[in-house]
Amino acid sequence: MRKTIITIALLATTSGLFAQQGNEEEKIKATILAYIENFFTNDYDKMEKHLHDRLAKRGIDQAGRLSDDFPKSVLKELMSNKQPLPLRLQENKVDSIFIDQKMASAVLTTGYPNVKWKEYIHLAKLQGKWIIMDVFWIFDQK
Numbered sequence: 001m002r003k004t005i006i007t008i009a010l011l012a013t014t015s016g017l018f019a020q021q022g023n024e025e026e027k028i029k030a031t032i033l034a035y036i037e038n039f040f041t042n043d044y045d046k047m048e049k050h051l052h053d054r055l056a057k058r059g060i061d062q063a064g065r066l067s068d069d070f071p072k073s074v075l076k077e078l079m080s081n082k083q084p085l086p087l088r089l090q091e092n093k094v095d096s097i098f099i100d101q102k103m104a105s106a107v108l109t110t111g112y113p114n115v116k117w118k119e120y121i122h123l124a125k126l127q128g129k130w131i132i133m134d135v136f137w138i139f140d141q142k
Contacts, residue, residue, distance in 0.1 A: 024099055024104075024130075025097045025099065027130050028094075028097055028099070028104050028106060028123060028130050029094045029097065029106070031050050031123065031130045031131070031132065032050075032094045032106055032108055032121055032123075032132070033092055033094060034046065034047070034049075034050050035047055035050045035051065035132055036090075036092050036108060036110050036119075037087055037090060037092065038050075039075070039079065040084065040085040040087075040090050041084050041085065041086065041087060042079045042080070042082065042084040044075070044076050044079050044080075047075075047079075048072060048076075050131060050132055051072055051075075051131065051132050052124070052126075052131050052132060052133045053072070054133070055070075055071060055072050055075075055132065055133065055134070055135070056069065056071075056133070056134045056135070057069065057070040057071070057075070057134070057135040057136075057137075058070060058135075058136060058137075059117070059119075059135075059136055059137030059138055059139075060137070060138045060139070061139070062139050070135075085112060089113060090110070091109075091110070091111070092108065092109070092110045093108070093109045093110070094106050094107070094108050095107055095109075102124060102125040102126075103122065103123065103124050103125070104122070104123045104124075104125070104130065105120065105121065105122050105123070106120075106121050106123070107119070107120055107121070108120075108121055109140070111140070115139070116139070116140040117137050117138060117139045117140050118137065118138055118140055119135050119136070119137040120135070120136045120137070121134070121135050122134040122135075
C-alpha cells in the first residue's frame with residue numbers, strides 16, 4: 001500500500017512538472033512568434049515588447065560574412081523601409097525549445113516566400129515574462 005502511494009505521488013509530481021514545462025514552452029513560442037510576425041507586418045511597437053533593451057541580433061549573410069549588429073533602433077529603421085509581409089503569407093515555425101530555469105533557447109525557421117532562414121534565439125525570464133535577448137540568424141541553403 002505504501003509503495004502504491006509513493007508511486008502515485010511521484011507520478012503526480014512528474015506530470016505536474018511536465019505540464020509546467022509545456023506551459024513555459026507555449027509562452028516562449030508565443031513570444032518568438034509575436035516578435036517575428038510583427039517584424040514582418042512592420043508593427044514595431046508590438047514587436048518591441050518582446051525584445052530586451054540590450055538585444056543582440058546578427059547573422060551570417062548569403063555571402064558567408066558576419067552581418068552588422070541589429071539593435072532595436074536599427075530594426076525600427078529597417079522596418080520603416082521594407083514592404084510588409086501579411087500574416088497569411090508567413091511561414092514561421094518554432095522548435096527545439098530548451099529551457100533551463102530562467103533562460104531558454106529555440107530555433108525559428110522563417111523568411112519571405114523565396115528566401116528562408118533560421119534564427120537561433122536566446123530568451124530570459126525576467127519579472128515573470130519571457131523576453132528575447134539574442135538572435136543569431138543564417139540563411140537556409142536548402
